[in-house]
Amino acid sequence: MVSLSTTPFLPFTAKNASTRIPPPTSFSYSKQRSNRDPRKVVCACIAPPQNFKSQDSSAIHFNGSSKSEQLSTARDHEDDSDVLIECRDVYKSFGEKKILNGVSFKIKHGEAVGIIGPSGTGKSTVLKIIAGLLAPDKGEVYIRGKKRVGLVSDDDISGLRIGLVFQSAALFDSLTVRENVGFLLYEHSSMSEDQISELVTETLAAVGLKVLLYDEPTAGLDPIASTVVEDLIRSVHIKGQDARGKPGNISSYVVVTHQHSTIKRAIDRLLFLHKGKIVWEGMTHEFTTSTNPIVQQFASGSLDGPIRY
Numbered sequence: 146m147v148s149l150s151t152t153p154f155l156p157f158t159a160k161n162a163s164t165r166i167p168p169p170t171s172f173s174y175s176k177q178r179s180n181r182d183p184r185k186v187v188c189a190c191i192a193p194p195q196n197f198k199s200q201d202s203s204a205i206h207f208n209g210s211s212k213s214e215q216l217s218t219a220r221d222h223e224d225d226s227d228v229l230i231e232c233r234d235v236y237k238s239f240g241e242k243k244i245l246n247g248v249s250f251k252i253k254h255g256e257a258v259g260i261i262g263p264s265g266t267g268k269s270t271v272l273k274i275i276a277g278l279l280a281p282d283k284g285e286v287y288i289r290g291k292k293r294v295g296l297v298s299d300d301d302i303s304g305l306r307i308g309l310v311f312q313s314a315a316l317f318d319s320l321t322v323r324e325n326v327g328f329l330l331y332e333h334s335s336m337s338e339d340q341i342s343e344l345v346t347e348t349l350a351a352v353g354l355k356v357l358l359y360d361e362p363t364a365g366l367d368p369i370a371s372t373v374v375e376d377l378i379r380s381v382h383i384k385g386q387d388a389r390g391k392p393g394n395i396s397s398y399v400v401v402t403h404q405h406s407t408i409k410r411a412i413d414r415l416l417f418l419h420k421g422k423i424v425w426e427g428m429t430h431e432f433t434t435s436t437n438p439i440v441q442q443f444a445s446g447s448l449d450g451p452i453r454y
């Protein structure tokens with residue numbers, strides 16, 4: 146099952162990537178329950194503006210000491226019993242435009258994976274194929290070892306619930322994660338603050354999905370708002386901690402991003418997509434030491450769509 150919005154009141158579902166939702170006309174929650182200036186309540190547009198340019202996109206600097214590079218071939222002999230999602234030799238074209246040209250990778254239980262690569266190389270397309278919203282022209286998608294046939298609505302995929310947080314999501318960047326999650330209830334329900342707080346806690350603790358896919362969740366956010374989102378992404382993961390200090394419920398997640406901070410804070414393993422293929426994969430800290438020439442070009446900012454700081 147694919148869930149396109151994680152809860153009824155998570156505000157991650159703005160329809161248009163370029164839409165900025167105007168500030169609420171009466172923002173009683175801000176006025177009454179926090180000392181924030183209600184004039185600062187603006188909606189963060191998570192999709193980056195078309196003309197977005199980073200201050201410094203010339204290089205990637207990851208912390209880490211590992212000197213080894215883990216190429217995909219080195220993983221081929223590994224035990225596959227904990228693989229949740231596999232794309233095997235996936236092709237996708239839009240009209241004459243060939244986008245994916247034999248994409249293969251596996252996502253295992255417990256992994257926090259990032260997909261990076263130049264703009265327009267097909268990262269979002271990969272997410273949509275994983276989610277079952279797009280069908281590959283050729284190649285297969287396996288969910289827990291079972292081949293998916295058709296789109297997601299056509300097939301029961303062994304109880305694995307996959308959620309996709311679209312690039313066009315929206316948050317109020319002057320509010321905390323909890324305030325964002327409970328926003329509609331604070332504004333439009335007669336529930337008490339305690340009741341809402343309880344519900345927010347339950348929601349953050351039990352998003353109820355097993356795999357989450359995030360499409361540029363921090364694009365266009367300022368560094369503080371990005372950190373909040375990155376921490377939220379970590380907190381709902383089984384290796385993280387939820388709002389009650391307990392492990393989250395998300396088995397694995399995949400993040401498409403161009404943001405350096407998101408890679409550094411929220412991602413353990415990277416898949417580098419270039420010209421329709423995964424040309425490199427490895428742990429995040431291994432990226433900058435890669436000897437792959439395309440990776441080095443990307444890291445130095447000489448390919449389109451480099452990492453943004």
Ligand SMILES: Nc1ncnc2c1ncn2[C@@H]1O[C@H](COP(=O)(O)OP(=O)(O)OP(=O)(O)O)[C@@H](O)[C@H]1O
Nearest residue numbers: 239244262263264265266267268269270271401450
């Ligand atoms: N439904 C569609 N119909 C036609 N073309 C499409 C469709 N979806 C995506 N494309 C095209 O496929 C290419 C890859 O798009 P995609 O959004 O997957 O790239 P991306 O790597 O996520 O890009 P970015 O980093 O800029 O967000 C782009 O040229 C895009 O215009």
